[in-house]
Amino acid sequence: MIHAIMITFLGMLSFYDFRERRLPICVVVGFFVCGGVTALLGTKLLYVDMLVGLAIGLLIILISCFTRGQIGMGDGLMFMAIGVSVGGKVGMTILMLSLLLVCVVAIALLVTRQIKKGDRLPFAPFVLCAYIGQLLLG
Numbered sequence: 001m002i003h004a005i006m007i008t009f010l011g012m013l014s015f016y017d018f019r020e021r022r023l024p025i026c027v028v029v030g031f032f033v034c035g036g037v038t039a040l041l042g043t044k045l046l047y048v049d050m051l052v053g054l055a056i057g058l059l060i061i062l063i064s065c066f067t068r069g070q071i072g073m074g075d076g077l078m079f080m081a082i083g084v085s086v087g088g089k090v091g092m093t094i095l096m097l098s099l100l101l102v103c104v105v106a107i108a109l110l111v112t113r114q115i116k117k118g119d120r121l122p123f124a125p126f127v128l129c130a131y132i133g134q135l136l137l138g
Contacts, residue, residue, distance in 0.1 A: 025074070053080075061080075
């Protein structure tokens with residue numbers, strides 16, 4: 001059940017992020033609530049693991065504040081929802097995989113001159129790909 005919730009909400013967030021370059025707070029809050037309740041009732045996720053997952057998102061929000069928005073605040077909120085839904089270990093795995101994916105794509109787009117140095121890429125689609133990859137790879 002948690003996988004369906006994750007893919008549904010990450011899919012919606014990816015769509016919004018790709019089209020508008022922002023994440024709607026109502027979808028992120030819905031993700032947080034649905035994922036958190038499902039994790040509490042339907043999985044064996046420990047409260048401590050949920051808190052560690054929450055801390056990952058909070059760290060991203062702090063980084064967003066210190067970098068004056070170079071990393072979106074919505075990305076931090078999205079990772080808070082991910083962390084509460086699947087825990088800290090899986091949340092960190094998703095974060096690392098999505099950062100790796102976005103770096104590879106950004107380098108390829110820069111080399112082929114399809115983007116310039118200051119251009120922004122939507123991050124949520126890479127998070128969705130990382131989550132699916134993490135599911136497939138175990």
